[in-house]
Amino acid sequence: MADRTVADLVVERLRAWHVPRAFGYPGAAIAPLVAALDAAGGDPEFVPARHEETAAFMATGHAKFTGEIGVCLATQGPSAVHLLNGLYDAKLDSKPVVAIVGEDVTGPLGGAHEEIGLSRLFGDVCHQFVRYGRTPEQVPGLLDQAFRTAAATRSPTCVVLPHALQLAAVPDPLPQTVGVVSATPGEPLARVLPHDGDLDAAASLLITGQRVAILVGQGAQHAADEIVELADRLGAGVATSLLGKPVLDERLPFHAGVLGEVGTTAAAQLMGGCDTLLLVGTTDPWTDWYPLPGQVRTIQIDIDGRRIGTRYPVDVALVGDAAETLRALLARVRERPQQQWRGVVEGAVDRWREAAAERAAAPADPVNPQLVLRELSARMPERAALAVDVGSVIYWYARHLQLPPGVRAQLCGTLGSMGCALPYAVAAKLARPDEPVMALLGDGAMQLNGLAELITVAHHWPEWRDPRLVVLVLNNRDQSGTGGGRQTGPAARRPDVPYAGWARLLGLHGVRVDRPELVGPAWDEVLAADRPSVLEAVVDPAVALDPPEPALADLRGLFADGDAARRVRERVLETQMTVEADDLV
Numbered sequence: 001m002a003d004r005t006v007a008d009l010v011v012e013r014l015r016a017w018h019v020p021r022a023f024g025y026p027g028a029a030i031a032p033l034v035a036a037l038d039a040a041g042g043d044p045e046f047v048p049a050r051h052e053e054t055a056a057f058m059a060t061g062h063a064k065f066t067g068e069i070g071v072c073l074a075t076q077g078p079s080a081v082h083l084l085n086g087l088y089d090a091k092l093d094s095k096p097v098v099a100i101v102g103e104d105v106t107g108p109l110g111g112a113h114e115e116i117g118l119s120r121l122f123g124d125v126c127h128q129f130v131r132y133g134r135t136p137e138q139v140p141g142l143l144d145q146a147f148r149t150a151a152a153t154r155s156p157t158c159v160v161l162p163h164a165l166q167l168a169a170v171p172d173p174l175p176q177t178v179g180v181v182s183a184t185p186g187e188p189l190a191r192v193l194p195h196d197g198d199l200d201a202a203a204s205l206l207i208t209g210q211r212v213a214i215l216v217g218q219g220a221q222h223a224a225d226e227i228v229e230l231a232d233r234l235g236a237g238v239a240t241s242l243l244g245k246p247v248l249d250e251r252l253p254f255h256a257g258v259l260g261e262v263g264t265t266a267a268a269q270l271m272g273g274c275d276t277l278l279l280v281g282t283t284d285p286w287t288d289w290y291p292l293p294g295q296v297r298t299i300q301i302d303i304d305g306r307r308i309g310t311r312y313p314v315d316v317a318l319v320g321d322a323a324e325t326l327r328a329l330l331a332r333v334r335e336r337p338q339q340q341w342r343g344v345v346e347g348a349v350d351r352w353r354e355a356a357a358e359r360a361a362a363p364a365d366p367v368n369p370q371l372v373l374r375e376l377s378a379r380m381p382e383r384a385a386l387a388v389d390v391g392s393v394i395y396w397y398a399r400h401l402q403l404p405p406g407v408r409a410q411l412c413g414t415l416g417s418m419g420c421a422l423p424y425a426v427a428a429k430l431a432r433p434d435e436p437v438m439a440l441l442g443d444g445a446m447q448l449n450g451l452a453e454l455i456t457v458a459h460h461w462p463e464w465r466d467p468r469l470v471v472l473v474l475n476n477r478d479q480s481g482t483g484g485g486r487q488t489g490p491a492a493r494r495p496d497v498p499y500a501g502w503a504r505l506l507g508l509h510g511v512r513v514d515r516p517e518l519v520g521p522a523w524d525e526v527l528a529a530d531r532p533s534v535l536e537a538v539v540d541p542a543v544a545l546d547p548p549e550p551a552l553a554d555l556r557g558l559f560a561d562g563d564a565a566r567r568v569r570e571r572v573l574e575t576q577m578t579v580e581a582d583d584l585v
Contacts, residue, residue: 003169003170004169004170004172005032005036005166005167005168005169005170006032006133006136006139006161006165006166006167006168006170007032007033007035007036007166007167008036008170009136009139009140009170009174010033010036010100010139010143010161010166011033011036011037011040011044013139013140013143013144014044014071014143015040015043015044017069017143017144017147018068019044019068019069019071020043020044020045020068020430020431021044021045021046021047021062021071021430022037022044022045022046022047022059022071022072022073022100023047023049023055023056023058023059023062023070023071023072023073023427024046024047024048024049024052024055024072024073024074025048025049025050025051025052025055025073025074025079025082026048027074027075027079027102028075028102028104028163029075029076029079029102029103029104029163030073030074030075030100030101030102030161030163030166031102031163032102032163032166032167033073033100033102033161033166034046034073044071045430046073047426047430047456047460048456049423049426049453049456050449050452050453050455050456051082051449051452052072052074052079052080052082052083053082053083053085053086053419053449054086054419054422054423054449054452054453055072055073055074055083055086055423056072056074056082056083056084056085056086056087056089056090056097056099057085057086057089057412057419057420057423057424057427057449058070058072058086058423058424058426058427059071059072059086059090059097059099059427060086060087060089060090060093060095060097060424061387061410061420061423061424061425061426061427061428062427062428062430062431063090063095063096063097064093064095064410064424065385065408065410065424065427065428065431065432066431068096069096069097069098069147069150069151070090070095070096070097070098070427071097071098071099071100072086072087072097072098072099072100073099073100073101073102074099074101074102075101075102075103075104076101076102076103076104076105076115076116076118077115077116080101080116080118080121080122081116081121083099083101084121084122084125085415085417086420086423087099087122087125087126087156088125088415088417089412089414089415089417089420090155090156091125091126091155091156092414092415093218093243093412093413093414093415094154094155094304095154095155095156096150096151096153096154096155096156097150097155097156097157098143098146098147098150098156098157098158098159099122099126099156099157099158099159100158100159100161101118101122101158101159101160101161102160102161102162102163102166103118103160103161103162103163104162104163104164105162118130118132118158118160119132119160122158125156126155126156126157126158127155128149128150128153128155128156128157129145129146129149129150129157129158130157130158130160131145131146131158131159131160132159132160132161132162133159133160133161133162133165134165135165136165136168136169136170136171136174137171137174139161139165140174142159143159146158146159191321191324192303192319192320192321192324193320193321193324193325193328194317194318194319194320194325194328198316198317198318199318199325199328199329199332200332201316202299202316202318202329203329203332203333205276205297205299205315205316206230206234206276206278206299206329206333207333207334207336208276209234209274209275209276209297210275210276210341211273211274211275211276211341211344212231212234212235212236212237212274212275212276212277212278212341213236213237213238213239213270213271213273213274213276213277213278213291213296214227214230214231214236214237214238214239214277214278214280215238215239215240215241215244215259215271215277215278215279215280215282215284216238216239216240216241216244216247216248216280216281216282217240217241217243217244217247217279217280217281217282217283217284218241218243218244218247218281218282218413219244219280219281219282219301219302219303219322220244220247220280220281220282220301220322220323221244221246221247221281222322222323223247223280223281223322223323223326224247224248224249224405226322226323226326226327226330227247227248227280227326228248228252229330230278230326230329230330230333231254232335233330233333233334233335233336234333234336235336235338235339235340235341235342236254236278236341236342236345237254237256237270237274237341237342237345237348237349238252238254238255238256239255239256239257239258239259239263239266239267239270239271240255240257240258240259240267240282241258241259241260241282241284241413242258242260242262242263242284242394242398242411242413243282243411243413243414244281244282244284245258245398245403245409246386246403246407246408246409249403249404249405250402250403250404251402251404253346253349253350254342254345254346254349255349256269256270256345256348256349256352257349257352257398257399258398258399259271259284259286259289260284260285260286260289261286261288261289261547261548262394262395262398262399262547263286263289263398263399263548264352264356264398264399264548265348265351265352265355265548265549266345266348266349266351266352267289267548268289268548268549268550268551269348269551270345270348271289271290271291271550271551272291272292272550272551272552273344273551274291274295274296275295275296275297276296276297276298276299277290277291277296277297277298277299277312278298278299278300278301279298279299279300279301279302279312279314280301280322280326281301281302281303281322283302283307283310283311284311285311285414287311287312288550288553289548289550290311290312292552293313297315298312298313298314298315298316299314299315299316299317299318300312300314300316300317300318301318301320301322301325301326302318302319302322303319303320303321303322304319305317305319356370356374356399356400357374359546360373360374360400362543363516364516364539364540364542364543365540365542366514366515366516366538366539366540367513367514367515367516367519367537367538367539367540368516368539368540368543369392369393369396369474369476369537369539369540369543370396370399370400370543371516371519372396372472372474372513372519372537372539373393373396373397373400373401373440374400374401375519375520375523376401376438376472376523377400377401377402379520379523379524379527380401380402380403380404380407381436381468381527382404382406382407383406383407383435383436384406384407384408384435384436384437384438385407385408385409385410385425385428385429385432385435385436385437385438386403386407386408386409386410386437386438386439386440387409387410387411387420387421387422387424387425387428387437387438387439387440388409388410388411388421388439388440388441389411389412389418389419389420389421389439389440389441389442389445390411390412390416390417390418390419390420390445391418391441391442391444391445392442392474392476392478392545393440393441393442393472393474394411395545396474397411397440408428410424410428411424418444418445418448419445419448419449419450420445420449421439421440421441421445421450422439422441422445422446422449422450422453422454422457422471423449423453424439425437425438425439425457425469425471426453426456426457426460426469429457429460429464429469430460433463433464433465433466434464434465434466435466436466436468436469436470436527437468437469437470438469438470438471438472439469439470439471439472440472440474441471441472441473441474442473442474442475442476443473443474443475443476443477443494443497443499444478444479444494446471446473446497446499447494447497450471450473451497451499451502454471454502454503454506454508454534455506457469457471457506457508457532458506458507458508458532461508461531461532467529467530467531467532468527468529468532468533469532469533470526470527470532470533470534470535471503471532471533471534471535472535472537473499473534473535473536473537474537474539475496475499475536475537475538475539476538476539476540476541477493477494477495477496477541478493478494478541479493479494498512498536499512499534499536500512500534500535500536502534503532503533503534507531508531508532508533508534509526509529509530509531509532509533509534510533510534510536511525511526511533511534511535511536512536512538513535513536513537513538514537514538519537522535522537523535
């Protein structure tokens with residue numbers, strides 16, 4: 001019987017942490033671990049990607065869609081460098097990922113031609129934990145610490161394992177100094193609640209506020225019921241960050257939609273008219289669309305106190321789990337009998353929804369991309385997973401795709417890296433092969449990573465109980481990256497690719513649409529297909545992105561400093577106290 005090696009020990013440790021699969025790209029320095037995974041019978045499974053960057057995106061996508069710890073593998077040198085983009089995605093969106101990197105520096109001159117200082121390379125993105133394995137005895141505790149740190153800090157960590165160490169025999173018995181403690185990173189590791197005094201102060205602000213707005217982020221993902229109940233008691237309006245879009249049922253009449261450049265006019269108007277702002281699990285970076293400084297009294301709830309006040313001044317900080325903190329507030333907040341503000345908010349929401357329908361119905365050459373997302377909205381499967389890439393597709397997703405409860409949607413929200421959607425979709429589908437998955441991306445993202453990762457889809461799909469993985473490609477051939485018809489010549493035109501044809505070459509289903517009346521039937525076709533599909537929609541690059549104008553935008557430049565800014569702010573606040581609320585929106 002062959003000796004048990006450190007590579008076998010790593011597989012055992014992954015199994016102990018309930019890791020279902022590791023994503024990576026094989027290479028010589030990580031080959032012993034890949035071989036051990038291949039011998040593990042799929043527990044855990046090794047999923048080879050077409051590129052190390054997409055492997056890291058898959059690991060981060062796994063963490064985002066499941067709440068579990070994602071794992072990716074690579075070798076030293078350029079392979080390790082390619083992991084960084086996906087790991088920064090995990091870091092900036094606070095997701096737990098463990099990167100295991102193989103290193104071989106036993107070349108004839110004492111170093112390998114691919115050698116890069118891995119501690120320094122990963123020192124920023126995995127700043128919570130980067131460690132080298134040196135002896136077999138160290139490895140169990142090292143991996144346990146990496147996983148525990150990733151779970152506790154919701155961030156990526158890195159373990160470097162030399163090639164020779166992976167092949168080393170494990171002593172029997174192995175000295176056991178650290179025991180594995182499995183953790184679920186999607187939940188707080190302990191019950192975290194604010195102090196009673198802070199809860200009382202926050203409740204007082206909410207009770208006395210006449211025009212309450214609630215801004216919801218991804219940190220509120222388990223608090224939807226509590227948010228809706230509090231909004232109903234206060235007659236409040238609700239908006240979300242881009243990452244918070246899946247938290248609430250977007251069909252609610254007081255849901256104003258996404259805030260910010262990609263968002264809705266109703267959300268901007270909600271911020272412009274409110275006098276009290278409750279931030280729940282969000283550090284939305286689009287601060288130009290927040291209320292004017294001094295306009296509102298603000299409460300912020302976050303599980304991580306380091307995030308509070310980083311985007312906007314806060315009057316009351318509540319460090320705690322969103323759902324539990326909201327339940328504590330509900331015990332202190334009575335229902336408001338007069339709710340005129342709610343009517344104002346619902347009027348703004350109705351007007352926005354009418355405007356959005358008109359925008360989607362506007363003629364375009366050949367197809368309006370807004371129409372494509374709107375037609376999907378009526379057909380979105382329940383319990384689906386949705387991966388969204390970077391580009392103009394985010395604008396149409398934010399405004400035109402209403403997410404029903406149960407749909408899980410993820411994007412590279414903070415880093416904003418193109419090329420994430422297909423890797424995310426693969427990770428989501430492997431995690432739940434019996435549920436439909438959709439990826440929304442533009443032709444730029446499809447050319448960047450999507451064409452290659454369709455090969456991964458083609459390899460795995462016969463194993464899936466539900467074969468539906470639908471990839472929407474908005475093909476506008478706009479290489480400028482700006483949208484709205486700003487391309488100025490051949491240099492700004494992306495080479496055209498037969499995306500649906502490429503899918504068919506791989507044995508998948510492909511549909512190309514260049515007429516608006518065929519968009520709905522095309523969605524029906526791909527959603528009913530017996531295999532993964534690519535829906536290529538040839539859309540008009542001249543359709544304007546039209547970011548909503550921030551409320552009171554003409555006053556924002558006056559608030560830099562000085563007495564003049566203070567006097568203008570005072571006049572604005574006096575006006576808000578005397579003008580009817582619906583005049584503000």
